[in-house]
Amino acid sequence: MLTPPVLPPTAQLTALLLRFGLTTAAEEIVPRLTQAGQQAAVAVLVEVFDAEADTRRQRRIARLRRVARLPLGKTFETLDTGRLPPPLAQRLEELATGAFLETATNVLAFGLPGVGKSHALCAVGHALVEAGHRVLFTPVYALVQELLSAKRDLELPRALRKLDLFEVILLDDLGYVQQSPEEAEVLFTLLAERYERRSVMVTSNLVFSQWDRIFRDQMATAAAIDRLVHHAVLLEFEVPSYRTDRSRPTPPAGPPAARRGRQPGPLLPRRRRASTT
Secondary structure (H helix, E strand, O other), rough: OOOOOOOOOOOOOHHHHOOOOOHHHHHHHHHHHHHHHOOHHHHHHHHHHHHHHHHHHEEEEEEEEEEEEOOOOOOOOOOOHHHHHHHHHHHHHHHHHHHHHHHHHHHEEEEOOOOOOHHHHHHHHHHHHHHOEEEEEEEEEHHHHHHHEEEEEOHHHHHHHHHHHOOOOEEEEOOOOOHHHHHHHHHHHHHOOOOOOOOEEEEEEHHHHHHHHHHHHHHHHHHHHHHHHHHHHEEEOOOHHHHHHHHHOOOOOHHHHHHOOOOOOOOOOOHHHHHHH
């Protein structure tokens, strides 16, 4: 990869002033300093305006992070990528660059409960926020209820316009709760509104053949799937459940000969298991 050329201090200062919208200063300040023989001041001004740009960026990211509602702990730093197949881990890193937002591409993550779908897409969301993108995380049931309320108040178009401000919406647990016909309708409306304009990221434990449980109507189901997959990245989390792995007790240490060839027993003693059923 080619290293971008380092601009001279005068060009850096002009670029910074233009970034702040100070067009007159960008045109005048360098020539005037040069006329006054104060070229050395240019480097100082670059440092000052660079610090201002960084402060503004940090404030913007803090605002984006608050609005995004992403779970704070679900980042790439806490994601155990060693559990994931290398191609899947690599694809997540590619998504974190945000290039898919430029083409309004969707990201669909499938897998059983506990395999890390939500954590992985939230990690992508956090990376996008750090890059300055507008992201919204929401459980599907919560957003559907908000849209239903807006529809009852005749405010659905306004609610959809507000959601359109987000470059990507992360819809978590699609299909976890069965939708009523009214809920399925507003969910479909949201997907149709964002089609080829804005991205969505979706986690679901249902494969496409089971999505008629969500939309209740075969035609609506087919239309929703068609809009989602037309421009989409599909991620399949075919890994063991993280929560199940963590819940398994560690077998007690013992002489190697005593453990050789023995299979692990049930998580609960048989007698206790019988008494709890």
